[in-house]
Amino acid sequence: MEMKVEIVAREIIKPSSPTPNQFRIYKHCSRDQFSPHHYTPVVFFYVNPTSDVNHEEMVSIRSQRLKETLSETLTRFYPLAGRLRDNLFIDCNDEDVEYLEARVTDCRLSDILEQPKAEEMYRLFEPDPEDFNNNPLLFVQLDFFPCGGMALCVRMSHKIANGVAYAAFVKAWSDIALGSSETCPRFHCCLVSLPTERGLPGVVNDIHADDQEECHKKVCDQRIASCYPPGQSDQHGRAATYPRGGCHCGTLEMRRAVNIRTRLEPPLPKYSFGNITGLLWAMIEDCGAETDLPGLVCQLRKGVQQSTDNNFTVEKTKLLRLKGDAVKVYRHSSWCRFGLHELDFWWGKPTYTTAVLFGAPIGIGLLDTRDGDGIEVWMTLLKEDMALFESDPELLAFALPNPSALEN
Known part of the structure; x- marks a missing residue:
């Protein structure tokens, strides 16, 4: 039913x-x-x-x-x-x-x-x-x-x-x-570092569900962090490449949100409220060519300092809007270490917790598993890309596709 x-x-x-x-x-x-x-x-x-x-x-x-x-x-x-x-x-x-x-x-x-x-x-x-x-x-x-x-x-x-x-x-x-009052939010403290911009329209989600595959959950255990000895970045690179026959060629962009509260000058309090987030970009101009994972990571690392630059972020976002559909964006968001599995509203901790936004835009969402020993990965991709992703042998060696939430 x-x-x-x-x-x-x-x-x-x-x-x-x-x-x-x-x-x-x-x-x-x-x-x-x-x-x-x-x-x-x-x-x-x-x-x-x-x-x-x-x-x-x-x-x-x-x-x-x-x-x-x-x-x-x-x-x-x-x-x-x-x-x-x-x-x-x-x-x-x-x-x-x-x-x-x-x-x-x-x-x-x-x-x-x-x-x-x-x-x-x-x-x-x-x-x-x-x-x-x-x-x-x-x-x-x-x-x-x-x-x-x-x-x-x-x-x-x-x-x-x-x-x-x-x-x-x-x-x-x-x-x-639970009768406690430890968490105290702080408001207005980000306006000095990230002032309001006049005349900025709000962003409307560019979600087109008709041409996307449904979300698939992957749970990876800690073996994936130790499967490659230090210095063997070439193996990491091979794991990140595969034939691109089904990919829509053109410019690809990986976009990752990162918490910048501690990176601003002066640093902001832990519970500063708002979207105090930096955006890291990695661009691939020709998705028909193979791109190794270390190269993408280097691009993201270079963007860490730029992520706290408000003028850079504003101008970069405006530029991406102008490009529109010419750029295929893959978003990466992590909800790890937020403690969502530990919340108790008076009758015990949840059996399972998930952030459902991972099912919407094309990209990757990460969340801790309940036992803390693994990472739950939600993927949303175009159908042809999802087929390639799910059949990757190195991925399948370390990840369990679509597992039961009652077991982790």
Whole structure:
């Protein structure tokens, strides 16, 4: 049967205390302005360990706890309860965030976790709104399954936060749910290093799902880090090349986001809020020729210093927009070491956690495995490229394609 998700409750959640007037305007830094108009969804899955409880009562108690602690957390992360204004600032008017409850039928939680697929994950929450200026910056949806299992989806606008800031928010929420208050965000501190740029339009995602293959998960264990002795970069290079018969030739670009909080002068606090991210670029002008991995890595390393240069990033982004479809972009994003598997909202750590954005643009997404011994890799590629990738013998020697989320 096909999984059905029915919204059964929709509420608004406001901060537990009003935001002072002096904090009403939260200005975007330039990196916020260049961030795409989409919501970053992370889903936390909880398998019900026992059948000796009333499932509906359990869900009701947990949901109420989530709503109460979310309200407290919004008092600290007050911009999230506001509204975007013309890609320049957030009006911190305490309007609300949206909290939904949904009932999942014709599907068990174990069916999803046995072999996670991006298209199934996307059905666990509502689509992004089209009007970004008049909708909440944060959506929370609690899905409950007949077996008593739950999926908690937390979606935050990328216009206000990157992965580091997202992780700070959910960690603070978890702390408050457990009666602690260790995580304290810092706002406005990035505007000196990354000032607001007038007249910059927001970026709209260039996602074209029709010509993409579905996401495939790969889990690599630690052997991959030790399989090549130091200095044998030529073997690394061979592992990164293969016949390009199916590739769309032209200019390819690998783009990686990197946290630059500690690289700025002066360095910014750990929990500085916003898109304080540098973009590293590596270009391949002729994708019909073989390019070794060390060459790509060298290009990325050269971009580390440039990533903190605000003028460079602004001009580079403008140039890429002008090139448009002439450049095929492969994005690389890592959510490793964010501690998402460790979050406890009062009833224990999640059985499985995944950042669902990895199923959208062409590229690579990385996340720690739950046991900490491996890396979960989500790939989204064109169909012909995916076929080449999945059949690579060296990859298959160290990675397990599409494994069960119940086993790592």
